[in-house]
Amino acid sequence: MTSPHQGAPHAPSVPSVIEPQGLEQLFAALLRRNYKLVGPTLRDGTITYEEISSPSDLPAGWTDEQQPGMYRLKTRDDNAVFGYAAGPQSWKRILYPSVLRLWQAHRKGGKVEVTVDKPAEEPRYAFIGVRACELQAIGIQDKVFLHGNYVDPNYQLRREHNFIVAVNCTAPAGTCFCASMDSGPRAKGGYDIALTEVILGTEHYFVATAATKFGTEVLGEVECRPANEKQVTAAEAAINAAAENMGRTIDTTDIRQLLNRNFENPRWETTAARCLACANCTMVCPTCFCHNIEDVSDLTGEVAERWRKWDSCFTTAFSYIHGGSVRYSPAARYRQWLTHKLSTWHDQFGTSGCVGCGRCITWCPVGIDITEEVRAIRDKDHSREEV
Ligand code: SF4
Ligand code: SF4
Numbered sequence: 001m002t003s004p005h006q007g008a009p010h011a012p013s014v015p016s017v018i019e020p021q022g023l024e025q026l027f028a029a030l031l032r033r034n035y036k037l038v039g040p041t042l043r044d045g046t047i048t049y050e051e052i053s054s055p056s057d058l059p060a061g062w063t064d065e066q067q068p069g070m071y072r073l074k075t076r077d078d079n080a081v082f083g084y085a086a087g088p089q090s091w092k093r094i095l096y097p098s099v100l101r102l103w104q105a106h107r108k109g110g111k112v113e114v115t116v117d118k119p120a121e122e123p124r125y126a127f128i129g130v131r132a133c134e135l136q137a138i139g140i141q142d143k144v145f146l147h148g149n150y151v152d153p154n155y156q157l158r159r160e161h162n163f164i165v166a167v168n169c170t171a172p173a174g175t176c177f178c179a180s181m182d183s184g185p186r187a188k189g190g191y192d193i194a195l196t197e198v199i200l201g202t203e204h205y206f207v208a209t210a211a212t213k214f215g216t217e218v219l220g221e222v223e224c225r226p227a228n229e230k231q232v233t234a235a236e237a238a239i240n241a242a243a244e245n246m247g248r249t250i251d252t253t254d255i256r257q258l259l260n261r262n263f264e265n266p267r268w269e270t271t272a273a274r275c276l277a278c279a280n281c282t283m284v285c286p287t288c289f290c291h292n293i294e295d296v297s298d299l300t301g302e303v304a305e306r307w308r309k310w311d312s313c314f315t316t317a318f319s320y321i322h323g324g325s326v327r328y329s330p331a332a333r334y335r336q337w338l339t340h341k342l343s344t345w346h347d348q349f350g351t352s353g354c355v356g357c358g359r360c361i362t363w364c365p366v367g368i369d370i371t372e373e374v375r376a377i378r379d380k381d382h383s384r385e386e387v
Helices: 022-032 132-145 153-160 213-219 229-244 255-260 267-272 280-284 330-349 370-379 382-386
Strands: 016-018 035-043 046-051 062-067 070-075 099-108 111-116 124-130 163-167 193-200 203-210 291-297 303-310
Touching: 016 022, 022 035, 022 213, 046 062, 046 070, 124 132, 132 153, 132 163, 132 330, 163 213, 193 213, 193 229, 203 213, 203 229, 255 330, 255 370, 267 330, 267 370, 330 370
Parallel strands: 035 124, 124 163, 163 193
Antiparallel strands: 016 203, 035 046, 062 070, 099 111, 099 303, 193 203, 291 303
């Protein structure tokens, strides 16, 4: 899926090689076109996506160690700038802000005037370093916000001028399982330019391809030379090694039916005994899109506002319907989240709601692991036992 400005995607161009200093030219070509660059950088002990302006902002020589409930930065023994896995924030933070005012009403001389917040003129964002799993996640949110019955004008504004520099993953974390979800580590589409970072001994370069007209134009302003067979093979080997070194796997065979017939599996209660219902897993998930609408007024009663805020199926209030919550127990809420992600999302949107980024595992304070949960349900396939 591409942004409207990019034009129809074409087959990736012939691979070229860019030296590390070529990233300066890539950044400059995007800045000349008035893009605001957002990319990975070190912040608060993590590698997260922030506004950046130069390759020196990238986390050169840093990587991360991730396990259930654990994230730690570590130094690398080389100078890789994209040698890390998905961090705490995904691109949804930019495309779908966590808090957004929708309208304001002012009381003036006995009358009420309502001002609907028109989407503000948004900067044109160029995302640097988007992983394959995240491209898939952006594609999923495009379906929700752009291709359903209603188009979200705020999302549309941010997304339609979006330029994407993807980076094929060569450093999966201990919690990654995109290979099982067929969403990575190789970017399959939805980008303007894709890079693969290769470090072999003293050699350090990027193998680059463009997949849109605009990407070709931008790449044309970067010094590069055609990649030779050895360089293409090295890039492919690095991506293949990432696919083989995923920290986790999940068996998705028959997963929709498996979850549908296990509503009463005792595992939901076992997991709920650990689950804090803190909603971290939904906040970090790049595909979760649920939100709440809140109306507030000032103390004088002169101004009222309506806000959209991220919400989560892990709160009791989320499923409150007149008289009470539909999903009162943590077990019901965890079951709702996992079965939506991996089963009913298919019915609703035609794809899985999980791209295997592993964030919900890393950032769960008690280390609940979606891959382990599915395995446990499969091992004790309750309904099958009863048959
Ligand atoms: S459910 Fe977990 S692993 Fe899957 S996309 Fe969301 S955060 Fe990533
Ligand atoms: S599964 Fe983990 S992150 Fe999600 S609500 Fe429960 S404790 Fe929080």
